[in-house]
Amino acid sequence: MFDRVRARLAPDTDSHREPAVGLFVDGPNVFRDEFDVDLDDLRDVASDLGRVGVIRLYLDEHATPGLIQAAEARGFEVVITSGDVDVKLAVDATALSTDRTVDTLAIASRDTDFKPVLEHAAAQGIETIAIAPGTHGRSDALQNAADEAITLGS
Numbered sequence: 001m002f003d004r005v006r007a008r009l010a011p012d013t014d015s016h017r018e019p020a021v022g023l024f025v026d027g028p029n030v031f032r033d034e035f036d037v038d039l040d041d042l043r044d045v046a047s048d049l050g051r052v053g054v055i056r057l058y059l060d061e062h063a064t065p066g067l068i069q070a071a072e073a074r075g076f077e078v079v080i081t082s083g084d085v086d087v088k089l090a091v092d093a094t095a096l097s098t099d100r101t102v103d104t105l106a107i108a109s110r111d112t113d114f115k116p117v118l119e120h121a122a123a124q125g126i127e128t129i130a131i132a133p134g135t136h137g138r139s140d141a142l143q144n145a146a147d148e149a150i151t152l153g154s
Helices: 001-008 040-047 064-074 085-098 110-121 141-145
Strands: 022-028 052-059 077-081 106-108 127-132 148-151
Touching: 022 040, 022 085, 040 052, 040 106, 040 127, 052 064, 052 085, 064 077, 077 085, 077 148, 085 106, 085 110, 106 110, 110 127, 110 141
Parallel strands: 022 052, 022 106, 052 077, 106 127, 127 148
Antiparallel strands: none
């Protein structure tokens, strides 16, 4: 699976290319009733950061078919896990940052569990972005670990 992504994002000869962005969305923590998060807003944030190469929405087995369909219609790769979404997202994001498939790693979540992922990516020389689903959904630890913090709806 990562070979397909690497091939699509392979460096070109133009040294002025836009950075390749990987957006990883923690669905259960972002798509909650108390936040008014829109899939298009998340996609726009990723596009504003550079050339979107990887855009994934991680969901658990309780995800509604409507959310899955809407995400796929907007170009998200939907990853559904039967266990903890955090583990799968963290492993995938760490793998892409370790092999430097992306230049910018953005994680949309309010969960401090992703702090080590952002720290690892930064150690690899990758720009890191923490995206909070709303003002009251911010994680100070996550935002402090990232190079940049974005709060949706503000």
